[in-house]
Amino acid sequence: xxxxxxxxxxxxEYIGTGPHVRDGSPAQNPERIxxxxxxxxxxxxxxxxxxxxxxxxxxxxxxxxxxxxxxxEGLDHQLRSGEARSRVLAESDAFLxxxxxxxxxxxxxxAVRPILKTERLTAVLLPxxxxxxxxxxxxxxxxxxxDPTRAHAIATQRPDGRLQVSLRLPRESTASAHELVSPFxxxxxxxxxxIDALDASDLPRLAERLAALG
Numbered sequence: 001x002x003x004x005x006x007x008x009x010x011x012x013e014y015i016g017t018g019p020h021v022r023d024g025s026p027a028q029n030p031e032r033i034x035x036x037x038x039x040x041x042x043x044x045x046x047x048x049x050x051x052x053x054x055x056x057x058x059x060x061x062x063x064x065x066x067x068x069x070x071x072x073e074g075l076d077h078q079l080r081s082g083e084a085r086s087r088v089l090a091e092s093d094a095f096l097x098x099x100x101x102x103x104x105x106x107x108x109x110x111a112v113r114p115i116l117k118t119e120r121l122t123a124v125l126l127p128x129x130x131x132x133x134x135x136x137x138x139x140x141x142x143x144x145x146x147d148p149t150r151a152h153a154i155a156t157q158r159p160d161g162r163l164q165v166s167l168r169l170p171r172e173s174t175a176s177a178h179e180l181v182s183p184f185x186x187x188x189x190x191x192x193x194x195i196d197a198l199d200a201s202d203l204p205r206l207a208e209r210l211a212a213l214g
Contacts, residue, residue: 027055030063031171034145036102037067038095040088042075064141064192068095105135106142121151121213128157133164137194140166151175151213158197165195165206173213180209 015021022028037060041053053069060067070091072084079085108131109124116123122143126132136156143152148170156164165184167177169191177193178186184202186195198206 027052027059030056030059030065033060033063033065034142036095036099037065038092039067039069040072040079040091041069042072042077042079042084044075045077047077064189066138102135102138105131106139108132109135109139109142119150121153121210122147123153123155123210126154126156128159132156133158136164136166140168140192144168144170151210153210155198160197161200163195163198163200163203165198167193167195167210169213175213181206183209 026033037056039053039057041048041050043050050071053071057067057069068091070087072079072081075081075084079088109126112124112126114122115125124139124143126136126139133156136154140152140154143154149172151170151173152168154166154168156166158164165181165186167181167186167188169175169177171191173191176190178188178190181187181193181195184195184198184206186193186198188194195206
């Protein structure tokens with residue numbers, strides 16, 4: 001779709017063709033992106049088609065990544081609008097504050113030792129704390145990115161005595177995270193799933209299902 005641009009020949013000559021193009025594409029490799037992403041785009045952008053940000057947003061969400069996308073109707077590449085630019089600043093401030101708090105939460109989670117670690121499975125029990133409940137899903141993604149060959153089960157204690165569970169499976173796994181948690185009222189995708197409130201009495205059954213991974 002970009003072949004009609006005047007600079008296409010220069011870009012094509014500089015980048016070339018081959019597998020490195022796919023390897024270097026963020027949209028083709030969303031699972032490799034570890035940082036949260038904030039996107040802004042004007043719907044009438046003629047410099048960079050708005051579909052590029054729409055695609056990136058979709059790919060990141062599909063990979064379970066944290067992404068915020070703000071699209072401005074009626075504006076082009078320069079976002080020539082005081083209201084729009086004010087929103088960019090406000091959204092950026094909120095995004096960075098949340099990212100900073102998440103980084104602090106992750107630091108606390110990283111300090112918790114696993115209760116189980118086998119060749120194929122790591123299980124971590126986080127305490128009954130606000131930071132733990134905030135970070136459980138992000139922590140599950142983090143440990144999978146850090147150790148992509150194991151499955152990771154992150155259980156977080158709730159005030160009512162039940163457990164919040166986040167499960168992540170490696171890309172090569174033949175199991176389904178959704179199928180593993182669905183008998184307990186959970187759900188998700190093949191590689192990532194969770195349980196909002198697991199009764200303590202169901203923990204042995206879930207452990208038995210996860211033990212098959214380890």
